[in-house]
Each structure stands twice: as C-alpha cells, then as structure tokens.
Amino acid sequence: MSKTRIVIIQLKEIIYTAIFVGLGILLILLLVFMFAPDKDDSASLDAEKQYTAGVYTSMVTLNDTALNVEVVVDEDNINSLRIVNIDESITTMYPLLEPSLEKIAKQLYSGVDINDIELSEDSKYTQTLLLDAVKATLNKAVVEQE
Structure with missing residues (x-):
C-alpha cells in the first residue's frame, strides 16, 4: 500500500512566490529594455552633419x-x-x-x-x-x- 502524503501550502507562501516571480519578470524586462539597442540611437549615429555651420x-x-x-x-x-x-x-x-x-x-x-x-x-x-x-x-x- 502506498502512503498518502498531504502537503499543506499556506496562502502566504503562494502570495510571496507570485510576488517574487512578478518582480523577476519585471527585472528581466527592465534589463532587456535598458540594454537593447534603440532604433533612434542607431539612426542618429548614422545621420551625420548635413551642413558646415x-x-x-x-x-x-x-x-x-x-x-x-x-x-x-x-x-x-x-x-x-x-x-x-x-x-x-x-x-x-x-x-x-x-x-x-x-x-x-x-x-x-x-x-x-x-x-x-x-x-x-x-x-x-x-x-x-x-x-x-x-x-x-x-x-x-x-x-x-x-
């Protein structure tokens, strides 16, 4: 016969885990947006002076x-x-x-x-x-x- 195990998960642990997962996803998104090359920056680097002042x-x-x-x-x-x-x-x-x-x-x-x-x-x-x-x-x- 197999022994049945009962696991008790408290609601506090589920809430803490969800908050940490959300913060982790937010941190990853923030890092991606901060360090990904921006299209406007590359365009401004390519655009050189049009006239000599x-x-x-x-x-x-x-x-x-x-x-x-x-x-x-x-x-x-x-x-x-x-x-x-x-x-x-x-x-x-x-x-x-x-x-x-x-x-x-x-x-x-x-x-x-x-x-x-x-x-x-x-x-x-x-x-x-x-x-x-x-x-x-x-x-x-x-x-x-x-």
Missing part, C-alpha cells in the same frame, strides 16, 4: 545690379535666409523679390527639402531665380561625405 553668400544679378543672397546654417538646418545689399531702386523695380524670398524661407525653416519647395503662381519666376541662388549657396555649405 556658417554664413554663406551667393550673387544674383538683376538689371546690372548684384544682389547677395545670404544663408546662415548650422549643422542640421537653415537658420536665416535674406538678401544682403538690396537698395530702394531694386525693391521698387522688383516688388515681389522680398515677399518671394520670405515664402521660400518660411518653407525652409519648417523643414521642407530644398527640392520640394512649392512655388506660388503669382511670383513663380522670381521665386525660381531666388531658389536657384539659395541652392547654389547651400551647395557651398553641404558637408562632403567621405
């Missing part, structure tokens, strides 16, 4: 008058875009020049790529002229990949 200029000729388009960049984005030596006669003869540059600048400041700038129909040619000057200026600032 500085002030760059490019010349645009309008009616025998040279205008300098100035672009201020830091490593990742464009900070400022303006026409440096514009005088009153140019603003009078070309009234869409400054508003067109402001529209381009607003799009560049918001993070739109230089090739994806939308040109408005009312000043398309002026914006194209300025956009070409801005592209030429940004080509001077682009960091060359090795």
Whole structure:
C-alpha cells in the first residue's frame, strides 16, 4: 500500500512566490529594455552633419545690379535666409523679390527639402531665380561625405 502524503501550502507562501516571480519578470524586462539597442540611437549615429555651420553668400544679378543672397546654417538646418545689399531702386523695380524670398524661407525653416519647395503662381519666376541662388549657396555649405 502506498502512503498518502498531504502537503499543506499556506496562502502566504503562494502570495510571496507570485510576488517574487512578478518582480523577476519585471527585472528581466527592465534589463532587456535598458540594454537593447534603440532604433533612434542607431539612426542618429548614422545621420551625420548635413551642413558646415556658417554664413554663406551667393550673387544674383538683376538689371546690372548684384544682389547677395545670404544663408546662415548650422549643422542640421537653415537658420536665416535674406538678401544682403538690396537698395530702394531694386525693391521698387522688383516688388515681389522680398515677399518671394520670405515664402521660400518660411518653407525652409519648417523643414521642407530644398527640392520640394512649392512655388506660388503669382511670383513663380522670381521665386525660381531666388531658389536657384539659395541652392547654389547651400551647395557651398553641404558637408562632403567621405
């Protein structure tokens, strides 16, 4: 005949065991999340500087008058875009020049790529002229990949 054994497990022991198992699982999950490589970190390490920080200029000729388009960049984005030596006669003869540059600048400041700038129909040619000057200026600032 076999002897029947009766095992008595108290409720306290079951609760303690469940708490320790839960803490163990929580600790393992915490360690996995802490030491697993993060996708954002690897992307930021791969992304290098887009521009060399500085002030760059490019010349645009309008009616025998040279205008300098100035672009201020830091490593990742464009900070400022303006026409440096514009005088009153140019603003009078070309009234869409400054508003067109402001529209381009607003799009560049918001993070739109230089090739994806939308040109408005009312000043398309002026914006194209300025956009070409801005592209030429940004080509001077682009960091060359090795």
